[in-house]
Amino acid sequence: MSRPELIAEARAELDGLVVAGRLRTRPVSSAPVGRTVEFRQPGGRKVLINWATNDYLGLAHFLPVRNGAARALRRAGAGAGAARLLGGLAIHRQLEQAYARFVNREDCLLTTSGYQANLCAVTALASDPEDVLILDRMCHASTYDGAKLATGTLLRFAHNDVEDLERQLARTDTARRRIVCVESVYSMDGDEAPLAAIAEACARHHAALVVDEAHALGVLGPGGRGLCAEAGVTPDLLVATCSKSLGSQGGLIAGDSALIELIVNRGRPFIYSTAPCPAAAGAAHTALAQLDRHPEWPGELLVAAARLRDGLRAQGWDVPTGRSPIVPLIVGSEAAALALAAKLAEAGHHAPAIRPPTVPEGACRLRLTVTRAHRPSDLRKLLAAIGSRQ
Ligand SMILES: *Cc1c(COP(=O)(O)O)cnc(C)c1O
Secondary structure, X not given: OOHHHHHHHHHHHHHHHHHOOOOOOOOOOOOOOOXXXXXXXXXXXXXXXXXOOOOOOOHHHOHHHHHHHHHHHHHHOOOOOOEHHHHOOHHHHHHXXXXXXXXXXXXXXXXXXXXHHHXXXXXXXXXXXXXEEEEEOOOOHHHHHHHHHOEEEEEEEOOOOHHHHHHHHHOOXXXXXXXXXXXXXXXXXXXXXXXXXXXXXXXXXXXXXXXXXXXXXXXXXXXXOOHXXXXXXXXXXXXXXXXXXXXXXXXXXXXXXXXXXXXXXXXXXXXXXXXXXXHHHHHHHHHHHHHHHOOOHHHHHHHHHHHXXXXXXXXXXXXXXXXXXXXXXXXXXXXXHHHHHHHHHHOOEEOOEEOOOOOOOOOEEEEEEOOOOOXXXXXXXXXXXXXXXX
């Protein structure tokens, strides 16, 4: 195929996305992204209140966390320089030990992203053609991509449906190993998994359990330790990320030492990718220490989330019940979601439309995330801009 043909085919595919209202582009903020986001426009700069960040505790801009990044940068340089097995740094190990202590597990492995952490967890456990992975239908793309990279069969169960999970477990009782993967808080709806019932079903069927706490670390559970801690569940592997409420970057996998050592030896995404840059690890390490020192932060965040949910309900919006700072405003079609996002941008709010394949067909939405950095007046302005449900 000639390059002009390749380009013409790419253009045709992109045109199809435009027609479907599904083209994605890369917004570029002209200032650091935090409570606000700033765009340069022909008429000048436009500062919008940011409702699209996962930096739930506002730690990406918190001075001690930035100082933690700077300290690590000064000590260890801008980049790690090599994959972990060739050139690991003290700050990497300190972060692993701090998270393992925080969630009371034997050991932890730091990866370069949460995406990579799920690839590692899934591929390390499902490594034989006789293995069966059983994923909640709504699991994050990184877990599904891990399943593609893993060896064995992939099954799904209906979202948060323990009875359906039981059926999948019952019909795979002869497998060498079953691995069930769930999230504690789902990233698009902000709803919570029935972790105690899921863990009980896994134990009864001798299946392994992997729980991704990406949106629960720093948000839910005692002192922000996550929903597993709250539910008294000890999964075989506990996955989290430094990129959300820790305000930095990097993936975390915690569990028993033997399983962590197995991932060190078998987790290709970990083995063949450069270790996180020192500044990212330093920032996450300080953020975790700050969270440990401020067990009241998650509760304050949940109060703000409840205010947003209550405000929307009072205006006639059908907001799913839940506690998390992820508040979906489901409007249906691509066009409706894009129109509402444009209306809010006009009124000074950044809340981009979320469309398939990130969410199911017909469930286009604005995914609002409230953070500890938002002010009460931000919330009032947002509610006024959204208005009543027509
Ligand atoms: C964001 C997210 C990840 C990926 O984490 P990154 O650190 O951004 O790569 C994994 N799982 C879930 C549920 C997420 O929401």
